[in-house]
Amino acid sequence: MENAWIIPLFPLLSFLFLLLFGRRLKENSAYIGMVLTLASLVYSLVVLFERFNHPTYKAEVTWLTIGDVQLTAGFEVNQLNALMLVIVSLVSFLVHTYSKGYMHGDGRFHIFYAYLGLFTFAMLGLVVSPNLLQTYIFWELVGAGSFLLIGFYFYKEEAKAAAKKAFIMTRIGDVGLLIGMILLFWQVGSFEYDAIFQAVDEGAISAGMITLTAILIFVGAVGKSGQFPLHTWLPDAMEGPTPVSALIHAATMVAAGVYLVAALFPLFAASEAALMTIAIIGAFTAILAASIGLVQKDIKRVLAYSTVSQLGYMMLALGSAGYVAGVFHLMTHAFFKALLFLAAGSVIHAVHTQNIEEMGGLWKKLKLTAPLFLIGTLAISGVPLFSGFFSKDEILISTWVHGNTFLFWLAVIAAFFTAFYMFRLFFMVFTGDARSKQKEVHESPSVMTFPMIVLGILAIVAGYVNTPWFGTFLGDWLVADNEALGHGHIEGPAWIMIVATVVSLLGIYLAWLIYGKKSIQRDWLTVRMPLTYNVLYNKYYIDEFYQLTVVKATKGLTAILSFIETFIVEGLVKLVAGIVHGLGIIGSKIQNGQVQAYGTVAFVGLAVLIVIFALTGGYLK
Amino acid sequence: MSGVPISAYLTLALVLFCIGLYGALTKRNTVIVLISIELMLNAVNINLVAFSKYGMIPSITGQVFALFTIAVAAAEAAVGLAILIALYRNRKTVNIDEMDTMKN
Numbered sequence: 149m150e151n152a153w154i155i156p157l158f159p160l161l162s163f164l165f166l167l168l169f170g171r172r173l174k175e176n177s178a179y180i181g182m183v184l185t186l187a188s189l190v191y192s193l194v195v196l197f198e199r200f201n202h203p204t205y206k207a208e209v210t211w212l213t214i215g216d217v218q219l220t221a222g223f224e225v226n227q228l229n230a231l232m233l234v235i236v237s238l239v240s241f242l243v244h245t246y247s248k249g250y251m252h253g254d255g256r257f258h259i260f261y262a263y264l265g266l267f268t269f270a271m272l273g274l275v276v277s278p279n280l281l282q283t284y285i286f287w288e289l290v291g292a293g294s295f296l297l298i299g300f301y302f303y304k305e306e307a308k309a310a311a312k313k314a315f316i317m318t319r320i321g322d323v324g325l326l327i328g329m330i331l332l333f334w335q336v337g338s339f340e341y342d343a344i345f346q347a348v349d350e351g352a353i354s355a356g357m358i359t360l361t362a363i364l365i366f367v368g369a370v371g372k373s374g375q376f377p378l379h380t381w382l383p384d385a386m387e388g389p390t391p392v393s394a395l396i397h398a399a400t401m402v403a404a405g406v407y408l409v410a411a412l413f414p415l416f417a418a419s420e421a422a423l424m425t426i427a428i429i430g431a432f433t434a435i436l437a438a439s440i441g442l443v444q445k446d447i448k449r450v451l452a453y454s455t456v457s458q459l460g461y462m463m464l465a466l467g468s469a470g471y472v473a474g475v476f477h478l479m480t481h482a483f484f485k486a487l488l489f490l491a492a493g494s495v496i497h498a499v500h501t502q503n504i505e506e507m508g509g510l511w512k513k514l515k516l517t518a519p520l521f522l523i524g525t526l527a528i529s530g531v532p533l534f535s536g537f538f539s540k541d542e543i544l545i546s547t548w549v550h551g552n553t554f555l556f557w558l559a560v561i562a563a564f565f566t567a568f569y570m571f572r573l574f575f576m577v578f579t580g581d582a583r584s585k586q587k588e589v590h591e592s593p594s595v596m597t598f599p600m601i602v603l604g605i606l607a608i609v610a611g612y613v614n615t616p617w618f619g620t621f622l623g624d625w626l627v628a629d630n631e632a633l634g635h636g637h638i639e640g641p642a643w644i645m646i647v648a649t650v651v652s653l654l655g656i657y658l659a660w661l662i663y664g665k666k667s668i669q670r671d672w673l674t675v676r677m678p679l680t681y682n683v684l685y686n687k688y689y690i691d692e693f694y695q696l697t698v699v700k701a702t703k704g705l706t707a708i709l710s711f712i713e714t715f716i717v718e719g720l721v722k723l724v725a726g727i728v729h730g731l732g733i734i735g736s737k738i739q740n741g742q743v744q745a746y747g748t749v750a751f752v753g754l755a756v757l758i759v760i761f762a763l764t765g766g767y768l769k
Numbered sequence: 770m771s772g773v774p775i776s777a778y779l780t781l782a783l784v785l786f787c788i789g790l791y792g793a794l795t796k797r798n799t800v801i802v803l804i805s806i807e808l809m810l811n812a813v814n815i816n817l818v819a820f821s822k823y824g825m826i827p828s829i830t831g832q833v834f835a836l837f838t839i840a841v842a843a844a845e846a847a848v849g850l851a852i853l854i855a856l857y858r859n860r861k862t863v864n865i866d867e868m869d870t871m872k873n
Contacts, residue, residue: 741869744794744802751790 149198149205153223155191155233156272158184159240163265170258177258178248181265185241188272192233199230200625206278206342217337224278224341227626228410228475232275235482236400240268242599243395246490249596250391250497260300260389267293271400275407279339280329283408287325287372290404291318294396298388310384317381321371325408328364331357332415345414345632355419362415362422365408366429373405373459376433380691382456386448390493393448398455398489399482406462406478413471414632427467427547431555431562434460436688438565442572443684446502447492450573454528455485457562461543464559470546471633472614472623477539479622480610484527484536487603491521494592494600495577504573509582513589516597518578520604525574527607529567530652535611541648542614542623545640560651567655575663616645778819786812799856799863803849810842 162184170177199205208222225233244264251260270289277283292315299311333339335357336347347353353361369375374382385397396402409416409426416422434457441453458481465474494517495510496502511518527536540563547556591597614622620637627633662668674681683689738749785808792805814835821831857863 739872741872742866743868744865748794751794 149195149202149225150207152191152195152205152225152233152276153207155188155195155237156269156276158188158191159265159268159272161265163262163269166258166262166265170262173258175248175252175257177261178244181244181261182241182248184265185237185244185268188268189234189237189241192230192237195225196230196234199225199227203629208278219281219339220279221282222278223276225276227628228407229275231475231479231626232407233272235403235479236268236271236275239395239399239482239486239603240264240271242486242602243391243490246394246493246596246599247389247391249593250493251389256300260297263293263296263300264392264395267297267396267401271404274404278341280332280341280344281339283411284325284329287368287404287408288322290401291315291322291372294318294385294401297392297396298385300389300392301387304387306384307387310381310387314381314385317378318371321368321378321405324364324366324371325368328361328368331361331364335361341411344412348415348418349632358415359419359421362412362419363425365412366416366422366426369405369408369463370429371405372408373402373463374433374456375405375429375460375463376436377690379433379437379456380687380694383449383452383687386446386452390448390489390496393452394486394489394493397452398485402455402459403462403478403482406459406466406474409463409466410471410475410478413466414630416466417469417632417634423467423469425467427464427550427552427555430460430463430465430467431547431552431558432460433457434464434562435558435565436460438562438569440684440687441569442565443681444569445504447495447504447507447573447577448489448502450504450569451485451488451492454488454566454570457566458485458528461540461559461562464555465543465546468543468547468550468552468555469634470543470550470638472620472626472635472637473539473542473546475626476542476614476622477536480527480535480539480607483603483610484524484534484607487520487600487607488524488528490596490600490603491517491524494596495521497592497596498589504576506583507577508580509578510589511578514578514591516591517600520597520600521578522574523604523607525570527611529570529656530563530648531567531656532649533608535607535609537648537652538611538615541616541645542638544644544648546638548644549638549640560647563648564651564655567652568659571656571659572663575659579664775819775823778815778823782812782815782819785809785815797864797866799853799865799868802865803846803853806849807842807846810838814838 159181162181165180166173166177173180204224204226206222206224208220210218211221212219244261247260247264251257254260267290270286270293274283274286274290277286295311295315298314299307301307302311329339332344335353336344338344348358371378382397382402386393388397416426437453437456437460441450441457444450444453458477462474462477462481465471465477495507495514498514498517499507499510501507523534527534530537530540544556544559544563547559612618614620614637616637623635623637627635662670669675686692789805789808789810789812793802793809796802796805817831817835817838819831821828821835824831853863856868860867
């Protein structure tokens, strides 16, 4: 564990190496990336197993000394960090492997792998940071990596716009995080998590200040994790290559916001108002995104909205003091959502379209992808015995026990929506008649199916580390020797589990009626309630609303500022420059190279001096 | 000899110097300018010699200085003319107005 700092450095090495030699290695770059992320993964697993028997390990060195304040840099291996290390390095390794098949033939293959390395480095660095400042640095690096990868197909206008949108919208959240961080530093005098928790514990910070800083930091998490109202960048980010969507926009980076809230949980737990805010935003996001997902037609966008919705679930759990539930769902979601994206990538790879209207009947053609996609779908829908069932159940129980009855029912409805739209997706893609224009459909190469199989197994079994039936190992371990994090397992009424099961099965049944058996007309909603359909299909017009309000206002402000800039500031600058320039012209006119002119000037000057000397009396005075 | 007062020498030197200065500053032919500079140097020589004879503390130093000046002036004239000839070969002119490569 003492050498855990080396884990993030493997992908960094991969990044630097591929940056230097990638052009020569071409598609062999994949092996460099795979080997180095595998090293990270192996070492992360070692660290995780060591952490089971050892206490938290933390190492720091002084980075800067400013007056009395010492800023440190270092790493920490606590339960959450060790778990995140494994999740991130595992998904990253699998995506590295998968991309070898998916990105085959791309002209910028090695650059893709270099970017993946950079992103993995940033994400691993983020999860081992022991203080807010370091977290913030990696937080921004992660954003930069995401920007590069979304805009990987930079020759597509949409990809360019999506990359910019993602960067700018997360920046809006980051401003909140930065302000919160500075306020905390002002109050506590340290960026250290431990120092902050201690100050919170001792009551050194006023209650109002705790709420304020907690909410400001949550704003950062809202940006990164795609929570309402900053969620609109995440679906657009699907313009990036599909493996990137799996790695960044499903499993790891978007979970960074949840991770941040979890890492700072004692701070949030100290303020009921902050928890309430998180819970409300989370629940609202969950149901909003789920309802949009009901009618989308792009396979990746449906998955993107389900990601937003599931992240909302995690936030709801954390906001309901369900630390374990949130982190548990983060883990299971990372597995099954990465699986779903990789499987979706495999489908796209086979039929060369993302529109689910043009798919169908792929069950027999994609013999491996289809069952794996089904596993992911069952897991995310919360069907019993799959991982998503256990984590979602934990979240619902936490919400109920915390007393957020209204939010609880919202979450139940969102679970119904989730089951419905995920199976709508499944039935439309894999059953029915083939609507694809592509005649020849082939299963993906084994380099792509292998990661999906690994994730498929995890999507089934990952839930069993924390179940009400066989023991809550994960929960007990996560909260061990830290009372601020709450209980390892929250006892809830048994009917919640039944409700969750019934709701998800109902969603699946309805989806089957409409898209499988077709006993209900597909255009039922479109015809009966065109208004609702349009609102949902256009994502509640949130993008248009932002376009009309925020973007317009910003552009107006920009116009005013650029007017001031061009005519007032630049005018002043030009005036000063003009004066100096004029003086220069006069000066250079005098310097005409005529030696006689110089002589005349010197002589006249001497004469003038002498005259002055004579008139004033000079030294004699 | 003793009938000539020092002011006469000094006036002569002044007149000579002014003529030289005028010539140096106004003539366009570089050779004339060089000659004018010689005039100015000689005006100084007259002053030196005059002061060595009629100064507050008469001494031979002034005359020694005058000899030095004559020697240096000769050397200067040689170098000056050599430069002038080199310039003339390159530029085909002795017009001082056109020798302005140090402009700006």
